[in-house]
Amino acid sequence: MKFGYCERCLDHDTGPRHPESPDRLRAIRQALAEKHSVEYAVADPIDIERVLAVHDETYVDEFEEFCQDGGGDWDADTVASEDTWDAALTSAGIAEWAATAALDGADGRDTPFALGRPPGHHAVEDDAMGFCFFNNASVAAQSVIDRGLVDRVAIFDWDVHHGNGIQDICYDNEDIFYVSIHEDGLYPATGSIDETGAGEAEGTTMNIPFPPGTTQSGYLAALSAVIGPAFEAFDPGLILVSAGFDAHEHDPISRMRVSTEGYGLLAQQIRALSEDIGAGLGFVLEGGYGLDTLSSSVGMVHEVFDGYEPAPDDGEVSDTATDVLDRVRAQGFAGVTE
Known part of the structure; x- marks a missing residue:
C-alpha cells in the first residue's frame, strides 16, 4: 500500500493518558518499518472550502479561534491544542489525497491509506465530538464529487463505534452511501437499523449494530450478504473504508472479537468487492487505541495488498449476528434480497 502521512498530525496534543495520542501514528509507522514495500506520500492541508462543503461555517470559525486561543477541552472527551487546527486540516487533506489517488488508478500495492489524526467519523456538521474535529471521510468524499472526479461514493465504516458524524x-445526500458495522449500544449510542437515509437519499444509509462479542465471521457475512449487494446496486466509482481497528479482540475499549487475521480477511473481501464493481478503493484511519493491536492490524491490511493470503475464517456466525443481518435485509435496500 501507499500511505499518506505528515508529521504535522503529531502536533495535535491531547495531553497525557488520552487514548487518541500521537503514539498511535508512531506505533503504526514503527510496525510498517518492519514490512516490505512501504511507501509514503506527504499530503498538503486541505483547502478550507472543501471543509466548508460539509461543515457549518460558524463551527469551523469557532474551532479555529479555539485553537488560536491555546485550545483545551472542547468537551469531556475531545481535546485540542494550538496546533490542532493545522493537524485537522492536514488529516482531512490526507484523506482527500487517498480518495483522489484511488480515482487516479492507484490500486494493488499502491492502494492508498490515509494515516492522519485527529480522526473524523464522529464530527458532525456543526460540532466536534468523540476525538474528531473535521469529518475526514465525508470531506474527502464530497471533495471528489464536487470536483467532478466521480458521481457516487460509498463509505464503509468498520470502526467499532458508529460514525454518527x-x-x-x-x-x-443521495450521492454517498454510508454503511457502518458497530457495536450495539457503544458510544455514541446511535446507528439503529431503521436509520436508512432521508428524502431522495432514502436507502443510502445502512447500519449494522452487532452485539458485543461478534467475531470477524459476522463482519464477513455482512459484507457478502448485505453490504456487497447494496454497493453493487448503488454502483459507486469509489469506496472509502473508514478504517478503525478498535473492534479488535484485544482493544481496550470495546467488546468485539475481530482478530488481526480477521482484518486481513476484511481487507481482502472489500478489495474483491471494489474490483467486482470497478470502483477505486482507499482507506482512512479512524480509531484503534491498543497500540500493538492497532499497528499489527494496519500492518496486516498492508500485507494483504502486498500479496499475503490470510488464513480462511472457520468460525460460525452467531445467532444474534444473523438476526441483525435479517433485520437489515428487511429494510428493503436495493440489491439486497431477504
Missing part, C-alpha cells in the same frame, strides 16, 4: 452529514 458521517451519517449526520450524508443522511440526505
Whole structure:
C-alpha cells in the first residue's frame, strides 16, 4: 500500500493518558518499518472550502479561534491544542489525497491509506465530538464529487463505534452511501437499523449494530450478504473504508472479537468487492487505541495488498449476528434480497 502521512498530525496534543495520542501514528509507522514495500506520500492541508462543503461555517470559525486561543477541552472527551487546527486540516487533506489517488488508478500495492489524526467519523456538521474535529471521510468524499472526479461514493465504516458524524452529514445526500458495522449500544449510542437515509437519499444509509462479542465471521457475512449487494446496486466509482481497528479482540475499549487475521480477511473481501464493481478503493484511519493491536492490524491490511493470503475464517456466525443481518435485509435496500 501507499500511505499518506505528515508529521504535522503529531502536533495535535491531547495531553497525557488520552487514548487518541500521537503514539498511535508512531506505533503504526514503527510496525510498517518492519514490512516490505512501504511507501509514503506527504499530503498538503486541505483547502478550507472543501471543509466548508460539509461543515457549518460558524463551527469551523469557532474551532479555529479555539485553537488560536491555546485550545483545551472542547468537551469531556475531545481535546485540542494550538496546533490542532493545522493537524485537522492536514488529516482531512490526507484523506482527500487517498480518495483522489484511488480515482487516479492507484490500486494493488499502491492502494492508498490515509494515516492522519485527529480522526473524523464522529464530527458532525456543526460540532466536534468523540476525538474528531473535521469529518475526514465525508470531506474527502464530497471533495471528489464536487470536483467532478466521480458521481457516487460509498463509505464503509468498520470502526467499532458508529460514525454518527458521517451519517449526520450524508443522511440526505443521495450521492454517498454510508454503511457502518458497530457495536450495539457503544458510544455514541446511535446507528439503529431503521436509520436508512432521508428524502431522495432514502436507502443510502445502512447500519449494522452487532452485539458485543461478534467475531470477524459476522463482519464477513455482512459484507457478502448485505453490504456487497447494496454497493453493487448503488454502483459507486469509489469506496472509502473508514478504517478503525478498535473492534479488535484485544482493544481496550470495546467488546468485539475481530482478530488481526480477521482484518486481513476484511481487507481482502472489500478489495474483491471494489474490483467486482470497478470502483477505486482507499482507506482512512479512524480509531484503534491498543497500540500493538492497532499497528499489527494496519500492518496486516498492508500485507494483504502486498500479496499475503490470510488464513480462511472457520468460525460460525452467531445467532444474534444473523438476526441483525435479517433485520437489515428487511429494510428493503436495493440489491439486497431477504
